[in-house]
Amino acid sequence: MKAKIxxxxxxxxxxxxxxxxxxxxxxxxFIAANHVRxxxxxxxxVAETDAAKAYASVEEMCKKLLANTVIENYRIxx
Amino acid sequence: MKAKIxxxxxxxxxxxxxxxxxxxxxxxxFIAANHVRxxxxxxxxVAETDAAKAYASVEEMCKKLLANTVIENYRIxx
Numbered sequence: 001m002k003a004k005i006x007x008x009x010x011x012x013x014x015x016x017x018x019x020x021x022x023x024x025x026x027x028x029x030f031i032a033a034n035h036v037r038x039x040x041x042x043x044x045x046v047a048e049t050d051a052a053k054a055y056a057s058v059e060e061m062c063k064k065l066l067a068n069t070v071i072e073n074y075r076i077x078x
Numbered sequence: 079m080k081a082k083i084x085x086x087x088x089x090x091x092x093x094x095x096x097x098x099x100x101x102x103x104x105x106x107x108f109i110a111a112n113h114v115r116x117x118x119x120x121x122x123x124v125a126e127t128d129a130a131k132a133y134a135s136v137e138e139m140c141k142k143l144l145a146n147t148v149i150e151n152y153r154i155x156x
Contacts (some may be wrong), residue, residue, distance in 0.1 A: 061103055
């Protein structure tokens with residue numbers, strides 16, 4: 001079963017990478033772009049046929065390794 | 079208008095970061111996780127009310143800065 005995980009910084013957490021991208025976009029003339037935030041996107045296969053079990057397993061992975069839950073949110077799609 | 083951009087490595091392109099995550103997951107006991115691929119997720123606001131224009135503008139940003147189209151695919155959601 002394929003899982004897609006989106007990891008984003010929580011609101012209020014500074015995002016220097018996003019700011020750098022925003023600056024570069026403005027420098028290239030894309031002045032319409034604002035509030036750029038960069039996150040991570042992870043795809044993986046879970047060897048599990050039951051959706052609920054797969055979700056629980058991926059959530060555990062997020063909490064233990066993939067996301068820093070102090071400053072990041074995660075969203076899981078199966 | 080809020081745009082969400084997903085940037086992933088093309089199939090066949092080596093993903094050492096994904097491999098490292100996979101190794102770490104296995105080390106933590108998540109042996110069910112396989113084929114881990116890491117991409118980027120970017121959120122931004124486009125100062126544009128027309129969806130087609132906003133899409134075209136974001137696609138231009140992807141081609142010029144956000145994605146390396148030689149090795150990466152991008153997907154845009156508005």
